Structure formats: structure tokens, C-alpha cells
Amino acid sequence: MGVLPLQSRDSEGRLYIVGTGPGNLLQMTPRAFAALDEADCVIGNGFYLDLVRPMLAGKEVIRSSMGREVDRAEKALALARDRVVAMVSGGDAGVYGMASIVLEVAERSATAVPIEVIPGITAAVSAAARLGSPLSGDYVTMSLSDLLTPWEEIERRLDLAFRMRVPVVLYNPRSRGRPHNLDTAIEIASRHLPGETPVGVVRNAYREGEERLITTLGEFNDHITFVDMHSIVFVGGGETRIWRNETDARGIITPRGYHRKYVY
Incomplete structure (x- = not known):
């Protein structure tokens, strides 16, 4: 396989899976800040949403609980068809986080939604x-x-x-x-x-x-x-x-x- 380009952002909707780091805003990456700033809808586990509360003003916030990861992934992908959505995941989204389940659901549903995984500092x-x-x-x-x-x-x-x-x-x-x-x-x-x-x-x-x-x-x-x-x-x-x-x-x-x- 050749080198794969980054997801195209030409479509109106997209989904960011954002690793928010350990929970202090000073430990978030600039790219994670930019994704949350751009999103008009933020979805995630309530605990991790509370840790980034200052970034959520003026946005639709959808709170979820532990054990609802598949539903959360499906909801985020559905919203991202025509909206900019950020799924927050503590630490790094790819390390015991939400990235894998979101990508698995996206793969099985054959969605065309552009998805970007944004790394964070893992625990x-x-x-x-x-x-x-x-x-x-x-x-x-x-x-x-x-x-x-x-x-x-x-x-x-x-x-x-x-x-x-x-x-x-x-x-x-x-x-x-x-x-x-x-x-x-x-x-x-x-x-x-x-x-x-x-x-x-x-x-x-x-x-x-x-x-x-x-x-x-x-x-x-x-x-x-x-x-x-x-x-x-x-x-x-x-x-x-x-x-x-x-x-x-x-x-x-x-x-x-x-x-x-x-x-x-």
C-alpha cells in the first residue's frame, strides 16, 4: 500500500476523536484545543466532559456513561454526517480509549464521514x-x-x-x-x-x-x-x-x- 492522505475535509460534516490528556487543560495539545473549538457538538463520557468544561461554552454537549461506548460511537457518527462533532476521550483516544470502537463502527457501517484521531498524553x-x-x-x-x-x-x-x-x-x-x-x-x-x-x-x-x-x-x-x-x-x-x-x-x-x- 502507498502513503495514505489525511482525511479530506471538503464535506460539511466530520468527526474528531480527541484525546484530552490527563485532565488538566494545560496538558492538552494545541490540535486538541483547535478541534474542540471548531466542533459545534461535543460528545463523551460525563467525567471527561467535565474536565474540559471551559471549552464547551456555546456547544451542544451530549453526555454518556460507562458501558454505552457503542451507542456513543453510533451517535457521534450519525451527527457527523452534517455537523462538526468532537468525541472526547481521556488520555490518548487510541490507548484504552474511544478510537478503536468508533473506527470499528465506522468500518462496519461503511460510513463516508471523515474521521480524524487526535492524540493526547496517555495516563x-x-x-x-x-x-x-x-x-x-x-x-x-x-x-x-x-x-x-x-x-x-x-x-x-x-x-x-x-x-x-x-x-x-x-x-x-x-x-x-x-x-x-x-x-x-x-x-x-x-x-x-x-x-x-x-x-x-x-x-x-x-x-x-x-x-x-x-x-x-x-x-x-x-x-x-x-x-x-x-x-x-x-x-x-x-x-x-x-x-x-x-x-x-x-x-x-x-x-x-x-x-x-x-x-x-
């Missing part, structure tokens, strides 16, 4: 910055939600990921409906990594109520209630370490490998 990257540099090289992201993926498959993937001894980022780590999935993930990590392996948690990254926790794999179970669905959990790899000062942990570092090549 792993934004939360990592709050911890220091835990993801300097190769790493794995995993979601502990078994709503769309069978738990047996998640366990298999977790085992393979921790065997690699690279940092692992856990999305959707702990909810009221599945409080024990994180316990199992930590137990699997402990099979392959020592107890002193750094573990970091960031809750509400770049949002009101932001908190962070730095601990170790061996001590993490003492802090597990700190984790909720607004949290991201980082389990370090074989070379990850905690950067400490005299009184506290300053952050988490996973060396990129410069120490093997340079003297510093």
Missing part, C-alpha cells in the same frame, strides 16, 4: 512524569479491567510481562467491582521480581486531589487501599531504583543504559 506518560523517570526504555502497559478481556488472558499476559523484568504500567487497577485483580497482579509480579523492586502509584495525575505513593513490591500490600480507578500503578523492572534523599523518596528512575557507555 502512563503523564503519571510517569510525576514519579520521575520510571519508563526510560522498554515497558509494558496492561489494563486490569476484565470487562472486555477475559481475566485468564490478563493473567497470562501479566506473567509474560513480569518475566521480561521491564517496567509494567497497570491501568484500571482497582475498582469496587474488582478489588482483587490488583492483588493477583502483584502476586504474579512477586514471582519474578524481588521484594525491593520499586512500585509507584499516582492518583488523579494533573487533576485536583493529585497524590503519589512510592514504595516497594514487598511493602505494596500495606498500601493497596490507596489505589482506585483514578490511579495508575507502576511496577519497576530489573534495573529500576528509588531516588532517595535523607528524609524521603524523591522519585523513581529506570536507567536508560548511559551508565554502561559513559562516565558521569
Whole structure:
């Protein structure tokens, strides 16, 4: 296949799937701002709409709830036949976000609506910055939600990921409906990594109520209630370490490998 051009914008209607980043407007890309500004209709999960509320004045806003993703995709595509529509998705729309389901629905319906996916800062990257540099090289992201993926498959993937001894980022780590999935993930990590392996948690990254926790794999179970669905959990790899000062942990570092090549 040759190089594909960007979607034509000659038609009157179009759909933007906008990654809004971690939730602070300062973390949104200029392209995401421009798409929301251009749209006359914005649709999305109510939680993520609230995070971009200052951008919604004068626009039709259609709020949706968790579990209504297919309906939301169908509604957005129908509106975009003759309107400029923005579908908001927290973080990056292509990472555990709305991009895939919207594109799947568009594919199956053979729609001619022009669609543009606009990237955003995903939770792993934004939360990592709050911890220091835990993801300097190769790493794995995993979601502990078994709503769309069978738990047996998640366990298999977790085992393979921790065997690699690279940092692992856990999305959707702990909810009221599945409080024990994180316990199992930590137990699997402990099979392959020592107890002193750094573990970091960031809750509400770049949002009101932001908190962070730095601990170790061996001590993490003492802090597990700190984790909720607004949290991201980082389990370090074989070379990850905690950067400490005299009184506290300053952050988490996973060396990129410069120490093997340079003297510093």
C-alpha cells in the first residue's frame, strides 16, 4: 500500500476523536484545543466532559456513561454526517480509549464521514512524569479491567510481562467491582521480581486531589487501599531504583543504559 492522505475535509460534516490528556487543560495539545473549538457538538463520557468544561461554552454537549461506548460511537457518527462533532476521550483516544470502537463502527457501517484521531498524553506518560523517570526504555502497559478481556488472558499476559523484568504500567487497577485483580497482579509480579523492586502509584495525575505513593513490591500490600480507578500503578523492572534523599523518596528512575557507555 502507498502513503495514505489525511482525511479530506471538503464535506460539511466530520468527526474528531480527541484525546484530552490527563485532565488538566494545560496538558492538552494545541490540535486538541483547535478541534474542540471548531466542533459545534461535543460528545463523551460525563467525567471527561467535565474536565474540559471551559471549552464547551456555546456547544451542544451530549453526555454518556460507562458501558454505552457503542451507542456513543453510533451517535457521534450519525451527527457527523452534517455537523462538526468532537468525541472526547481521556488520555490518548487510541490507548484504552474511544478510537478503536468508533473506527470499528465506522468500518462496519461503511460510513463516508471523515474521521480524524487526535492524540493526547496517555495516563502512563503523564503519571510517569510525576514519579520521575520510571519508563526510560522498554515497558509494558496492561489494563486490569476484565470487562472486555477475559481475566485468564490478563493473567497470562501479566506473567509474560513480569518475566521480561521491564517496567509494567497497570491501568484500571482497582475498582469496587474488582478489588482483587490488583492483588493477583502483584502476586504474579512477586514471582519474578524481588521484594525491593520499586512500585509507584499516582492518583488523579494533573487533576485536583493529585497524590503519589512510592514504595516497594514487598511493602505494596500495606498500601493497596490507596489505589482506585483514578490511579495508575507502576511496577519497576530489573534495573529500576528509588531516588532517595535523607528524609524521603524523591522519585523513581529506570536507567536508560548511559551508565554502561559513559562516565558521569
